[in-house]
Amino acid sequence: MSHSASTQPTSLLLEVSGVKKSFGPVIALKHAEFRLRPGSIHALCGGNGAGKSTFLSILMGFIRPDAGEIRINGQQHEFFTPRDALEAGIAIVQQELSAIPDLTVAENIWLGREPKRFGFVDFSTLNQRTRALMEELDFQIDASEKMRNLSVAEQQLVEIAKALSHANANIIIMDEPTSAIGEEDAQKIFQTITRLAEKGKGIIYVSHRLSEIFQIADSYSIFRDGSYILEGQIADITREQLIEHIIGGEYDSEFAKFNQPTDEVMMEVKNLRWKNKIKDISLNLKRGEILGIYGLVGAGRSEFLDLIFGINHADSGTIRIGEKTLARHSPKESIDSGIAYVTEDRKDTGLVLCRSVSENINVSSFADISRVGFINEKQEQARTEAMIKLFNVKTHDGEQAVGNLSGGNQQKVVLGRWALLNPDVLLLDEPTRGIDVGAKKEIYAYMSEFALKNKGIVMVSSELSEIIGMSDRILVFRDGELVGEVLAAEATQTQLMKLAV
Numbered sequence: 270m271s272h273s274a275s276t277q278p279t280s281l282l283l284e285v286s287g288v289k290k291s292f293g294p295v296i297a298l299k300h301a302e303f304r305l306r307p308g309s310i311h312a313l314c315g316g317n318g319a320g321k322s323t324f325l326s327i328l329m330g331f332i333r334p335d336a337g338e339i340r341i342n343g344q345q346h347e348f349f350t351p352r353d354a355l356e357a358g359i360a361i362v363q364q365e366l367s368a369i370p371d372l373t374v375a376e377n378i379w380l381g382r383e384p385k386r387f388g389f390v391d392f393s394t395l396n397q398r399t400r401a402l403m404e405e406l407d408f409q410i411d412a413s414e415k416m417r418n419l420s421v422a423e424q425q426l427v428e429i430a431k432a433l434s435h436a437n438a439n440i441i442i443m444d445e446p447t448s449a450i451g452e453e454d455a456q457k458i459f460q461t462i463t464r465l466a467e468k469g470k471g472i473i474y475v476s477h478r479l480s481e482i483f484q485i486a487d488s489y490s491i492f493r494d495g496s497y498i499l500e501g502q503i504a505d506i507t508r509e510q511l512i513e514h515i516i517g518g519e520y521d522s523e524f525a526k527f528n529q530p531t532d533e534v535m536m537e538v539k540n541l542r543w544k545n546k547i548k549d550i551s552l553n554l555k556r557g558e559i560l561g562i563y564g565l566v567g568a569g570r571s572e573f574l575d576l577i578f579g580i581n582h583a584d585s586g587t588i589r590i591g592e593k594t595l596a597r598h599s600p601k602e603s604i605d606s607g608i609a610y611v612t613e614d615r616k617d618t619g620l621v622l623c624r625s626v627s628e629n630i631n632v633s634s635f636a637d638i639s640r641v642g643f644i645n646e647k648q649e650q651a652r653t654e655a656m657i658k659l660f661n662v663k664t665h666d667g668e669q670a671v672g673n674l675s676g677g678n679q680q681k682v683v684l685g686r687w688a689l690l691n692p693d694v695l696l697l698d699e700p701t702r703g704i705d706v707g708a709k710k711e712i713y714a715y716m717s718e719f720a721l722k723n724k725g726i727v728m729v730s731s732e733l734s735e736i737i738g739m740s741d742r743i744l745v746f747r748d749g750e751l752v753g754e755v756l757a758a759e760a761t762q763t764q765l766m767k768l769a770v
Contacts, residue, residue, distance in 0.1 A: 281343070282307045282471040283359075283440050288337030290323050297323040301337065302497035303490055305440065305471040310462060312482040312503070313475045315492035316515050316705035317675030318663060321475060324492065325442055328473075329361050330354035341440070360432035361442040366424050366449070370417035375399035377416055378431045402430055406461055422454035422566050429461060441465060442473045447481060448703045449613075451565040451731040452766065459485050477705050479508055480734060493517055516707050523706065524738035525713040528720035530558035535725050536694055538577070541586035546572045548749040549586075554694065554725040559716060561740025561757065562729045565769050569749035570729040571613055574696045577727075578610040579603045590694060604633070607693035611683050611700060613729075615676075619683040622672030626664050627653040629671045629682050634689045656685030661711055677708030684715060695719060697728040701735065713739055733762040745769055 281304055288301040298320045305311050315321050326332045328339070330348030339346050341357050348354045368377050375395045376383075384394040399412035408426045416424060425446060432441055443462065447455040462472055462485060474486055482489065483503060490500040491514045499514055512520045536554040541547055546569050554560050562570050575581045577588055579598040588595045590606050603610070612618040620629050630653050631638070638648040653667040660681035664674055671682055680700070687695065697716070701709045716739065720726055730736045736743055737760050745753040745768040753768040 280307060281305065282309075282341065284340040284343075285324075285328070286338055286340075288324065288327060288334045288339075290327060290332065290334050296495055298327075298334070299495040300497060301327075301492065301495075302500075303473075304500065305473060306488075307439075307469045307471055308466050309488055310466050310472040310474055310486045312486035312489040313473055313492070314482065314489055314511065314515055316707050317677040318494070319492040319515075319705075320495040321492055322675075323495075325361070325444060325473075325475070328354065328359055328442065355435055355438075358435075358437045358439040359442065360435050360438035360440070361444060362425075362428045362432045362446050363444050366421070366428060368416040368424055368427065371415060373413050373415055374410055374419070374427055375412040377427060378402070378434050382434075399430075402434055406430055406433065406464075408461075420454075420566055422450040422457075425450060425454075425458065426461075429458065433465070438470070440471050440473065442475070444475045445477070445703050446474075447476065447478065451769075452733065453565050453770065455481070477701075477703055477709075478732065479511065479706070482511075483508065491515060512706050515705065523710065523734070525710050526559075526717050526739055528557055528559060528717045528741070530720075530741045531556045531723070535591065537587075537589045539587045539589075541573070541576060541588070542584045543572065543576055543581060544584070546749050547576060547583070550746075550749075550751045551586075552744060552751065554727055556723045556725055557720050558741045559720050559726045559728060559739055561736045561743040562727065562746060563731075563733070563736045563743055563765050563769060564746035566731070567748075568746040568769065570746050571698055572749075573746070574610060574698055574727065574729060577603070578608060578696060604690060604692075608696065609687035609690060609692035609694070610696040611680075611687065611698065613698040613702070615679055615683050620671050620679060623670060625668045626657070626662065626671055626674070626682055627667035630656050630667075630685045630689065633686050637689075652689055656682075656688060659688065660685050660715065675708075677704040680704055680712065681708070684712065693724050695724070695726045697726060699730055700728060701730075701732075733765060736760075736765065737762065 283305040285301060285303040288298055290298040301320065301324050313321055327334045330351040330353050346357050378399055379395055383390045385391060396412045403410055403412065408430060410423055410426060432438060446458055466472055476482060486503050488502050491498040493515065509520050533556045534553045535556045539551050541550045550573060564570050576583050579600045579602060582597045593606055595602065595606060616622060627649060631649050635644055638645045650667065657664060662678050662681045664678060671679060701712055716726055728739065737757055740757040743755045743757050743760055743765065744751055745765060747769055755764065
């Protein structure tokens with residue numbers, strides 16, 4: 270289908286109307302409308318709880334709607350299973366990477382659809398097909414490499430390749446495809462998406478990074494509280510207007526920054542080295558300060574935080590917090606020294622998804638409310654309620670499973686868990702990844718309040734606007750080295766990118 274098809278108002282690739290979905294008493298979608306033209310990159314926007322995930326799950330055949338219809342190229346479709354959606358030409362690149370680490374790239378892409386010879390998997394055809402697919406997409410990834418050896422960005426590219434390996438995939442859903450990667454790798458993914466649109470495929474693009482939407486999308490739809498609100502062309506809307514429609518209110522500023530850095534050093538890191546990943550890094554954190562660390566994926570930022578928290582042990586160098594020197598220390602010693610760590614992957618290392626909000630909030634501090642092995646349930650409940658209130662967590666109650674909350678609310682639960690321990694130093698790795706504008710602002714306000722109490726934050730972020738908007742000083746890492754220090758007030762995105770590459 271030619272790119273010009275997108276200008277004809279009648280040629281809709283996908284048309285969804287009147288879709289509704291409830292889970293028991295909870296209405297997830299009151300009224301969803303959506304239109305996608307061939308060759309269009311269409312941003313699906315909305316805050317956490319807007320109904321986007323439910324809508325995408327219906328499109329993919331994971332769940333069935335209570336009402337409404339889905340038309341593809343004018344024909345009505347009903348999806349009973351994900352296979353039905355695939356056969357109708359809808360593929361998804363999911364935010365949560367679903368790779369099997371010990372299988373190769375080729376095996377992951379064609380899982381369950383492997384070419385066979387004499388009843389056995391034909392590996393040479395499998396690898397050949399994968400190489401051809403990678404070449405077509407211009408991805409520099411080895412078909413026979415094990416998934417566990419790839420970077421997160423490369424794994425994301427494999428997910429895209431997998432979605433496109435379904436020959437008839439004409440509608441491609443991209444759900445936060447860049448949330449786990451840096452700016453440079455994101456550009457690669459944007460080029461791929463643009464090429465797909467030029468071939469006439471329709472892209473549904475979901476991202477909480479508004480800068481991306483304005484860079485890559487040509488049209489948008491906004492959902493709020495389970496309902497369709499508005500659609501239009503990106504060229505006709507400003508960032509501020511988009512935010513106001515998403516949150517349903519006035520927009521003042523994306524960042525809530527009001528901490529007051531002092532000159533008093535509270536944590537000092539000297540000549541830290543680890544394997545070949547961290548090469549002689551020295552830095553300090555001052556009381557009241559939010560210290561930003563920027564760098565591309567693989568620069569050593571997360572590894573550096575892991576060393577401070579004691580998940581890994583440095584080969585040499587010292588970490589001093591107050592009067593205390595930490596060496597070959599455990600995470601428990603870090604916690605006892607007043608350090609808390611919100612990791613990059615909340616689902617993997619931050620939360621126990623099948624357990625309740627209350628258990629997740631209290632898990633690091635049960636010792637404070639236990640006597641002879643018994644937990645004081647009244648205290649547990651009081652602490653849970655205090656944290657739900659402090660972080661404005663949207664949940665029925667403390668007993669709800671954390672896995673059922675939206676991303677922003679899950680992140681607030683992680684912050685609540687650490688806030689109970691009253692730490693002095695907060696290590697934050699990508700604190701607002703995959704979180705909507707409203708929840709981001711609440712997290713930024715908490716960060717400012719935390720630092721304002723004469724405490725300190727070290728924040729790693731791949732989002733340039735966030736690093737500049739929330740830091741006091743910015744350190745740039747490249748290949749495990751500290752290559753630059755800039756005052757946030759004087760920093761520009763271009764300058765940071767130049768240092769990082």
